Amino acid sequence: MDEKIKVLGFAGSLRKGSYNRALLRVAKGLVPEGMELEIFELDDIPLYNGDVEEQGFPEPVQEFQNKIREADALLIVAPEYNYSIPGVLKNAIDWASRPPTNCAIVGKPVAVTGASTGRFGTLRSQLHLRDVFFALNMPAVLKPEVYITNAEEKFDENGNLTDERSISQIRKLLQSLADLTIKMKGGEGKQAVA
Secondary structure, three states: OOOOEEEEEEEOOOOOOOHHHHHHHHHHOOOOOOEEEEEOOOOOOOOOOHHHHHHOOOHHHHHHHHHHHHOOEEEEEOOOEOOEOOHHHHHHHHHHOOOOOOOOOOOOOEEEEEEOOOOOOOHHHHHHHHHHHHHOOOOEOOOOOEEEOOHHHOEOOOOOEOOHHHHHHHHHHHHHHHHHHHHHOOOOOOOOOO
């Protein structure tokens, strides 16, 4: 593939100081050669409402859908709330899946990661997201699985990821996303070792 792989990244947290937003910014600096990562903030996406959809998609939703259509792949950075997907993130994905006959997100290659102060990272959230990816026929990177645990020990006060093992895993995840995206476009990628 001669042209750059365009990845759209978004984090399922609205908190400005969130570890997941910081992780997304870190990932932008770790993309492999031939990939670019654009970050989209979910702050202005309203709650999904079929009545609103019937009146026309709100502007922030249209922008989100257009960014997804322009991207070759997605990187989702998912917090975990109450053992599952944050409402903010699920809501954005629900909007991106509308209308069902011509939606932006179906079939889009995707990788997921996340950070948490807990000892299981965002394991459950990511597992639940894989069910959503299955429903939307989204090919997902399966390995490596990257769950950043005890995030308060791995990020500094400026939101920089300081843990070398985590940085290495994010690099491998992004390379695997590049490989999957190239494969989906009919090319050959180089497999990252998990």
